[in-house]
Amino acid sequence: MNQFKGSIAILGSGNIGISLAKGLVKASYAEPGQISLTRRNIANLSMLADRGFITSTDNASVAASADLIVLAVLPQQLNQLLDQIKPVVNAEKQVFISVASGVSCADIRSKLGEQVQVIRAMPNTAIAIGQSMTCVATDNASKENVDEVIRMFETVGSASKINEDLMTSATALCACGIAFFLRAIRAASQGGVEIGFHADEALKMAVQTAKGAADLLLQMQSHPEQEIDKVTSPKGCTIAGLNEMEHNGFSSSLIKGIKLSAVKAGALYTKE
Structure with a gap:
């Protein structure tokens, strides 16, 4: 992989921001010294500072010298962050990448300036192990910059470009979806305990079966x-179990949960 030549600022380095930083270095996309991380409690970044990452509590000073700026705070904290960095924005040089749920590119430009190039990205927590599904969208960024952001997120999993009006849906399916699949694995392991396995055995079996x-x-x-057809024989045990789950709303409840999460994700950010 060709190493990124510029500097990267990750503003609001919680789980997603830290995982992204580690993934970029692990994949040789960037060196630690090219990546600056900010957080209100900088002590939580001490281990990364020891590894050569630049750490700070000053969002504006970090953003001023960066080429790619990742906005990784919660939606409720975004307006305050944008107010802090607005004086140092360089629209000709910088690209802004927002991972805040429910915040449009236009919302961010309304705060930073209409000429700013903004790209939205929605990774999930599997970014921590390089297995994220990240959706990327924009309404004004150049193809070159979008391709660079996709390349960046492909270092920590898979990445796909989608239309911006689907980003809230991507939040529900991919970011919230991690929890849905984890809950399904948890339920399967509990079923395993009920039919005779110890809890640790049942969980190991459920996890590997889900991965497979x-x-x-x-x-x-x-x-x-x-693939289901390959394991369902006439009058067999698999189809009996599947049908019992469906009679109790397995697929329906999952679909309803995804739809409700999409509604909630679209309402997390207030413009004022």
């Missing part, structure tokens, strides 16, 4: 129903 199911679809490029 996902890898089957990724590597075989197949549809879930194709």
Whole structure:
């Protein structure tokens, strides 16, 4: 991979920001010294400072010298952050990457200036192990800058460009979706305990089975129903279990949960 030549600022370095920074270095996208991290409690970044990352509590000074600026605070904290960095924005040089849920590119430009190039990105917590599904969207950034941001997030998983009007939906399906699949694994492990396994055994079995199911679809490029058909025989135990789950609303409840999360994600940010 060609190493990024500029500097990167990650403003609001919580779990997502720290994981992104580590992933970029692990994938040789950037060196620690190219990446600045900010956080109100800088003591939480001490281990990263020891590894060569630049750490600070001053968002404006860090943003002033960066080429790529990742806005990684909560939606409720974004307006305050934008007010802090607005005086140092250089629209000709800088690209802003927002991972804040429910905040449009236009919302950010209304605070920083209409000429600013803004790209939204929605990773999930699997970024911590380089397995994120990150959706990327923009309404004004150049193809070159979008391609660079996609390349950046591909160092920590998979990345896809989507239309901006689908970003809230991507939040529900990919970012919230991690929790939905984790809850399904947890439920499967509890079922395993009920049928005779110790809790640690049941969890290990459920986790590996879920991983195998996902890898089957990724590597075989197949549809879930194709793989389900391979393990459902007439009058068999698999179809009996599946039908019992469906009678109790398994698919329906998952769909409803995703839809509700999308509604909530779109209402996290207030412009004022």
